[in-house]
Amino acid sequence: MSEPQDSGEPPSGLQLTTAEWGLWQAFRNGSEHDLRTREPELDDPNGDHTWGPERSVRARVIALLLLHGPPPLLGRVASLHLTGAYVTGCLDVSGGAVEPYFELRHCRFEQEVRMPEARLHTARFVDCYLPRLEAARLTTEGDLHLPRCSIPEGIKLTDATIGTDLLLNEATVGSSRRSRAISADGLTVSQELQASLLRVDGQTSLRGATIGSSLHMFGTVLRNPYGRFALYAPQMTVEQVASFADANRGSAPQFYGATPPTGTDYTFADLTGTGGRRWDPHRTKHFECTGGVVLDDGRFGSSLVIENARFELQRDQELSLRRLSTPELTFTPQATERGLIVLSGATVEKLLDRVTSWPRDNRLWMAGFTYQHAIPKEGHFNVHERLQWVAAATAEYAPEPYEQLAAMYRNNGDDTNARLVLLAKQRRRRETLPLPGKLWGYLQDWTVAYGYRPAQAALWMGVLWLAGSLLFEAHRPPALKGDEAPHWSAALYVLDLLLPVISFGQDTAWDPGGVYQWIAALMIMLGWILATTVAAGATRLLRRQ
Secondary structure, rough: OOOOOOOOOOOOOOOOOHHHHHHHHEEEEEEEEOOOOHHHHHHOOOOOOOHHHEEEEHHHHHHHHHHOOOOOOOOOOOOEEOOOOOOEEEOOOOOOOOOEEEEOOOOOOOOOOOOOOEOOOOEEEEEOEEEOOOOOOOOEOOOOOOOOOOOOEEEOHHHHHHOEEEEOOOOOEEOOOOOOOEEEOOOOOOOOEEEEOOOOEEEEEEOOOEEOOEEEEEEEEEEEOOOOOEOOOOEEEEOOEEEOOOEOOOHHHHOOOOOOOHOOOOOOEOOOOOOEEEEEOOOOHHHHHEEEEOOOOOOOOEEEEEEEOEEEEEOOOOOOOOOOOOEEEEEEEEEEEEEEEOOOEEEEEEEEEEEHOOOOOOOOOOOOEEEEEEEEOOOOOHHHHHHHHHHOOOOOOOOOHHHHHHHHHHOOHHHHHEEEEEEHHHHHHOOOOOOHHHHHHHHHHHHHHHHHHHHHHHHHHHHHHHHHHHHHHHHOOOOOOOOOOOOOOOOHHHHHHHOOOOOOOOOOOOOOOHHHHHHHHHHHHHHHHHHHHHHHHHHHHHHHO
């Protein structure tokens, strides 16, 4: 069996069955070998009925065809197209070089499929039942398709290299007794990884994976009742868009990408009543995740979209986006009841979000989170709501989130909101000070709003000027030099006291005594404080970064 079958005949000791002989001839002809009964219940690979010998093909025969198959008939290209078969034994092409294209549809495998270290062109398993797929360090020049397959004991694609697209659409993957249902650490996909409407029970691990185009998880359901993480994908790189969002008619075109349609058949419901599949444009399936999510240190070249997703987290679980980098982050999931949302150290140019997606009870961490623009994706997100957002992220006072938000407003030319944020920062800081510092802070806030409301300082200046004018008009101080004193003006005298640097010659010509001397001194001191505050505010307005 290790030598090529140049004659086109099977080895004499192989003793092919009728079903296997038909497959042998179909392989040489490049045509499909269909063993289905045309009865949907009997052709269901996931059913519990018995598949008889007339539909059984040994995995040994398939491996022989793929690794050392006979030459094609003249004018044909040898390829394996098998539909509706029960594959007995373990299909094992480990370490082999598979030249022919092969596609297995509606097949039921008795044992796991093994392809570690193998080299393939394009391989498709469509609507099949595979107990497990072992394909660590697999290399394909073309696609690897597993749409609508049931794989109850998991998939292993660690360090695999897929030449074009990897399709997992509508597949159902379990983990059996293993902690990982999909183990794909170090996976490299040259184009798209399409995993829409995928259902996984167990951990999905994509640590260090590289996606050359986009990652689509529209309407996918990830659940891990066995461990802490449902999706563990730190250090993942996606060159374009990574989408964790609804599957609906609007996202349907993105399912297909550049992948041939033979591996796809999107549906949400049986609308015909006969078991047929047809797209329902009115139904939406959400991306759902039960268990923690880790996308730490990820790099997303175009955008990361987490839109209307549902996350069910326990108290010790996180939706972790630490230190990720992307030009655009869309973050509009449904609000979580438990668990943490962590953005610490993340770098985003544009943040698109909605106010109801963020937790309000100190379950948001974003120390070191930087962004250039924050734009509400839905509804409104005004400055007061942004301040509540920052407060929810800082159970203990930290200046960085406030300074980042203020910088964002200032860079967008909104100096008024920037001052509101910095004022809120000072008020939050005040609560951490000892009693004397708090008292001084309250005085600063009440009088000049820490200098962030210069109009308030100007108002106090006017109040002091009016009160002082009335006081000193009723109690004119004596002149220092009676014959040289200027004409008395209480308004100019108080203005001279309040305004530093500028002099109208009144403050040096009159000599208040007793309590009025202390009042004059207090006015001089308050004048310096208020005038400096007004000048600083005016400078900020003129400079307006």
